[in-house]
Amino acid sequence: MKIAKVYINQTNFSMDRPFDYLIDREMESLIAVGQRVMVPFGYGNKPLDGVVVDIIDFNAGESNGYKLKKVLGVVENYPVMSCEQLKACEWLQSNYHAFFMDNVNAYFPGTLNIKTKKDSDLKTRFYLDFKIKETIQYSLACEYRDLSLDQVLELTPKNAIKQAEILKYLYTGPKTREELKEVIINPNQAIKSLLTKGILLEAANKESYVHPKKLIKKPDLTPDQKNILSEFSNSVDRVSLLHGVTGSGKTEIYLNMMEEALEQGGTCLYLVPEISLTPQTINRITERFDQKAAVIHSRISDKDKVRQYLEIDKKEIKIIIGARSAVFSPFRDLGLIIIDEEHENTYKSQNRPRYDTIPLACKLAEFFNAKVVLGSATPSMVSYYKASIGAYRLLELPNRINCMEMPRTEIVDMREEIKDGNRSFLSKALYSRIKDRLDKGEQTILFLNKRGYYSFVFCRSCGYVIKCKKCDVAMTYHGKTNKMICHYCNHTRSVEDTCPECKSNKIKYSGSGTERVQALLEKYFPAARVLRMDTDTMKKKDSVQKTLELFADKKADILLGTQMVTKGFDFENVTLVGVLLADLTLNFPDYRSSERTFQLLTQVAGRAGRGTKRGEVVIQTYDPGNYVINHAKCHDYKGFYDKEISFRKTHEYPPFSRLFYVGFAGDDMKSVKKDCESYHRQIKVELEKRNQNILIKDVYPPSPSGIIRINNRYRYYILIKTSRIKEFNDIIRAVNFSDETKKIKSTMIVDVNPNAVF
DNA sequence: AGCACGCCGACT
DNA sequence: GTCGGCGTGCTC
Ligand SMILES: [Zn+2]
Ligand SMILES: [Zn+2]
Numbered sequence: 001m002k003i004a005k006v007y008i009n010q011t012n013f014s015m016d017r018p019f020d021y022l023i024d025r026e027m028e029s030l031i032a033v034g035q036r037v038m039v040p041f042g043y044g045n046k047p048l049d050g051v052v053v054d055i056i057d058f059n060a061g062e063s064n065g066y067k068l069k070k071v072l073g074v075v076e077n078y079p080v081m082s083c084e085q086l087k088a089c090e091w092l093q094s095n096y097h098a099f100f101m102d103n104v105n106a107y108f109p110g111t112l113n114i115k116t117k118k119d120s121d122l123k124t125r126f127y128l129d130f131k132i133k134e135t136i137q138y139s140l141a142c143e144y145r146d147l148s149l150d151q152v153l154e155l156t157p158k159n160a161i162k163q164a165e166i167l168k169y170l171y172t173g174p175k176t177r178e179e180l181k182e183v184i185i186n187p188n189q190a191i192k193s194l195l196t197k198g199i200l201l202e203a204a205n206k207e208s209y210v211h212p213k214k215l216i217k218k219p220d221l222t223p224d225q226k227n228i229l230s231e232f233s234n235s236v237d238r239v240s241l242l243h244g245v246t247g248s249g250k251t252e253i254y255l256n257m258m259e260e261a262l263e264q265g266g267t268c269l270y271l272v273p274e275i276s277l278t279p280q281t282i283n284r285i286t287e288r289f290d291q292k293a294a295v296i297h298s299r300i301s302d303k304d305k306v307r308q309y310l311e312i313d314k315k316e317i318k319i320i321i322g323a324r325s326a327v328f329s330p331f332r333d334l335g336l337i338i339i340d341e342e343h344e345n346t347y348k349s350q351n352r353p354r355y356d357t358i359p360l361a362c363k364l365a366e367f368f369n370a371k372v373v374l375g376s377a378t379p380s381m382v383s384y385y386k387a388s389i390g391a392y393r394l395l396e397l398p399n400r401i402n403c404m405e406m407p408r409t410e411i412v413d414m415r416e417e418i419k420d421g422n423r424s425f426l427s428k429a430l431y432s433r434i435k436d437r438l439d440k441g442e443q444t445i446l447f448l449n450k451r452g453y454y455s456f457v458f459c460r461s462c463g464y465v466i467k468c469k470k471c472d473v474a475m476t477y478h479g480k481t482n483k484m485i486c487h488y489c490n491h492t493r494s495v496e497d498t499c500p501e502c503k504s505n506k507i508k509y510s511g512s513g514t515e516r517v518q519a520l521l522e523k524y525f526p527a528a529r530v531l532r533m534d535t536d537t538m539k540k541k542d543s544v545q546k547t548l549e550l551f552a553d554k555k556a557d558i559l560l561g562t563q564m565v566t567k568g569f570d571f572e573n574v575t576l577v578g579v580l581l582a583d584l585t586l587n588f589p590d591y592r593s594s595e596r597t598f599q600l601l602t603q604v605a606g607r608a609g610r611g612t613k614r615g616e617v618v619i620q621t622y623d624p625g626n627y628v629i630n631h632a633k634c635h636d637y638k639g640f641y642d643k644e645i646s647f648r649k650t651h652e653y654p655p656f657s658r659l660f661y662v663g664f665a666g667d668d669m670k671s672v673k674k675d676c677e678s679y680h681r682q683i684k685v686e687l688e689k690r691n692q693n694i695l696i697k698d699v700y701p702p703s704p705s706g707i708i709r710i711n712n713r714y715r716y717y718i719l720i721k722t723s724r725i726k727e728f729n730d731i732i733r734a735v736n737f738s739d740e741t742k743k744i745k746s747t748m749i750v751d752v753n754p755n756a757v758f
Numbered sequence: 759a760g761c762a763c764g765c766c767g768a769c770t
Numbered sequence: 771g772t773c774g775g776c777g778t779g780c781t782c
Contacts, residue, residue: 044761
């Protein structure tokens with residue numbers, strides 16, 4: 001007899017370990033490591049699914065008479081988890097303190113439900129439920145797609161108003177019935193009639209696959225690009241860091257690297273920070289290769305997710321493009337992972353499992369003997385440090401292609417502006433340059449760092465700030481809907497006319513930073529067409545892409561936005577970039593605020609002058625001597641890096657240490673505090689046990705979170721900043737599974753190198 | 759997550 | 771005395 005070690009599909013501390021089950025002799029040939037099985041669990045012997053992580057021989061003598069239960073059956077008839085994937089799950093478990101089954105589940109599309117049925121031989125069988133509802137999309141029939149909108153509208157009778165509405169809407173692209181219903185009331189009858197006339201086409205949603213008709217030919221490479229590519233092909237290094245200034249042709253290099261990997265039969269994984277913000281990059285990849293590519297993002301239908309999953313699993317797809325969760329694709333022959341804009345913080349998962357994509361990708365590459373390429377114009381401090389000590393191969397592209405010059409940058413001291421009596425958000429320099437571009441018909445991007453620029457609602461009579469009832473934060477006013485919203489729990493409230501505190505009517509409402517700036521821009525430049533791009537205006541599905549298309553088609557003069565406008569878009573007619581207030585992210589209380597600001601400034605500056613004309617950048621600030629701003633002005637990455645890395649070293653911040661954040665939340669403040677203190681005490685005890693008492697200096701005492709209450713739950717945390725990673729990984733694991741910790745009622749999270757600590 | 763076991767107060 | 775409240779702990 002054999003024993004299967006099974007992780008059961010429950011995610012909590014007490015079940016984050018394998019359980020032993022006997023394998024019936026007749027089932028032995030059916031069960032392998034990596035397979036999903038059903039096992040009886042608990043007093044009720046409830047059938048639960050789990051994953052086999054090991055199979056060992058059963059020795060009756062060793063069992064101590066302990067009664068073992070038997071595996072009930074298999075879910076699939078093949079192992080769903082490869083041994084590389086299982087190793088990755090284990091690695092995440094020990095390095096990120098993520099539950100094993102959270103890691104396993106990250107590999108599965110959410111809705112693979114397991115069903116039971118009795119077979120004719122009366123044996124219970126388990127199978128996957130594939131009954132996932134189809135998403136049907138409606139689009140204009142092919143033969144009418146080249147017509148103008150007016151011509152299309154002539155296809156239906158004049159009195160068919162609803163049909164015309166539908167056609168008008170569908171002219172912008174395929175839509176589902178639900179989307180049509182949002183815009184057009186009761187469209188069913190009209191859709192039916194359009195379908196019978198053959199004007200509309202009904203098709204299952206396939207938008208997650210991109211298989212283009214026309215392929216774009218490979219352009220000639222510059223000598224710089226050729227050098228980099230040959231250095232890369234000849235190197236045996238596992239990880240390479242491609243540091244290329246904005247506009248240096250990094251994407252073309254990625255495409256060539258992918259071509260080589262595909263020729264060798266490897267699967268390519270191309271990761272981007274956010275799918276919706278990178279339509280241009282995705283198009284370039286799919287236009288280049290004459291094969292199916294899977295684009296993995298959160299908005300595709302469950303059915304497509306399952307289909308994609310199975311096709312990647314069967315090696316039918318060799319190109320996978322996606323955001324961070326795509327590292328959990330079921331590839332079996334990984335050849336290359338490209339991580340574009342590797343400095344972006346979206347690569348760190350903020351939810352369970354709380355992994356960091358870059359180390360995970362490197363680990364996967366190790367298991368598969370594949371290569372990883374990290375690319376950025378502004379590499380993260382961590383990555384560049386690793387390259388500088390030789391852990392990564394450094395590939396550098398210091399010049400823009402076609403001898404394009406880097407934009408000219410000017411720093412404007414806003415204090416001088418105030419001295420001169422200019423109290424507006426636009427300096428004279430930026431104002432005159434915007435005016436100049438408007439006259440010349442060139443475009444401008446204006447960047448407003450969002451943080452700190454939320455508009456809260458307060459009473460000018462007594463100073464009372466309206467706060468969320470469930471959270472310890474101020475409500476934000478939303479001009480468009482005339483409502484207040486809490487950004488932490490999404491609670492919305494209508495506005496009040498009088499101050500709840502002093503009953504005066506001097507309550508002040510003003511729109512968000514971008515909203516206000518947009519209104520002012522329209523006042524200063526009445527003729528200018530201003531597009532706004534921020535999280536508020538970009539909530540709808542295709543709005544990002546539409547805004548970008550409008551701007552690319554020169555249907556607007558100014559693109560005003562938050563962090564979103566700094567991403568790698570390529571607009572040839574943009575010759576001016578303005579940073580309205582560089583200080584906003586600089587003063588944020590986080591050890592990475594300098595790094596983040598440098599990245600934002602450099603990236604947004606890189607949007608200028610991508611066509612034939614040289615770009616200009618204006619950075620407005622109250623702190624013109626700041627080294628971050630000045631290094632960004634000179635496009636001096638190395639200078640900034642040297643300064644910043646010495647700061648990290650003296651203060652022992654990453655890459656010279658690792659941060660462990662242990663957070664506690666619950667509805668009773670006192671018990672949350674108590675739980676947090678208990679955890680802290682246990683860390684001390686564990687250190688004493690190991691004769692490492694001095695390391696307590698690395699453990700910050702329990703403290704209330706910056707925002708103590710969110711959604712009526714109080715929050716406390718412990719922070720550990722240490723270079724003794726092995727020790728603290730062991731200690732955290734020991735404490736997590738201790739008897740004392742079992743008494744902790746608060747929800748507890750461990751986040752390794754979190755994006756934000758508060 | 760469930761479900762049993764057990765320790766305490768209220769109700770026949 | 772015993773019924774049931776839920777807090778605590780275990781499940782291969
Ligand atoms: Zn008041
Ligand atoms: Zn709230």
